[in-house]
Amino acid sequence: MVALKEKQSTVSSPHILIMEDDLNVARGLKMVLDEDGYDVDLRDTGYGALDAMGQYQYDLLMADLRLPDIDGMQVIKKVRATNPSTGIIAMTGYATNDLAVDAMKLGARDFIxxxxxxxxxxxxxxxxxxxxxAEMEAMERLPQAKKGIISIQKQEVLKILNRTSEDKKFKNRLLKTGNKALDGYTLSLDAKTAIAAGNLKWITENVGELNQKQLMYVFQCLEQRGAL
Incomplete structure (x- = not known):
């Protein structure tokens, strides 16, 4: 795995990538952020942004949702999986509550x-x-043993989600009894609650992007709760 390069800057300032196909908006936003001391790059396509994210470590991605090549939601999903330490803010001129919720579920920290x-x-x-x-500082303060526990929990969550696609009885028991079906797994109460509730935001933030089979349980859980 190729390590991402830190962007070179004369000052220690946050690195922000703006993904926006309207160059007037992008340049205006860059001018505002430059004045505040941020190190800002522009990309006018989704694939261009993903290419930049693959080369450099950014602190924040400003993601327009309407792009000329791919859906901005796809970019958010990909960045959350490959660059989990990068914050994401979704931007759109066609805002709806559903769109905001979808962006947050995929891993956007905020929506404007x-x-x-x-x-x-x-x-x-x-x-x-x-x-x-704050999240990075909290992680750095964790002892190595605690980091190991977090890694084990991630593996356990994926194991459970994989099992739901292969074991119908287990999936139905999990949907029916929630946390009780997870006895015996090495999980925190937060993790058990998130799985039982189909909390996609918590799962993606703590585990990463899910495949289609793993997502099937989450969607069934949300549908059962009337959240879809």
């Missing part, structure tokens, strides 16, 4: 509707970067 003011976008970015920093 266009047009937005300078103060609005600065607030959203500052909050996202602060949350990212």
């Amino acid at each position: 509707a266009k047009p937005f003011t300078q103060e609005q976008i600065k607030t959203v970015i500052d909050e996202a970067l602060a949350a990212n920093l």
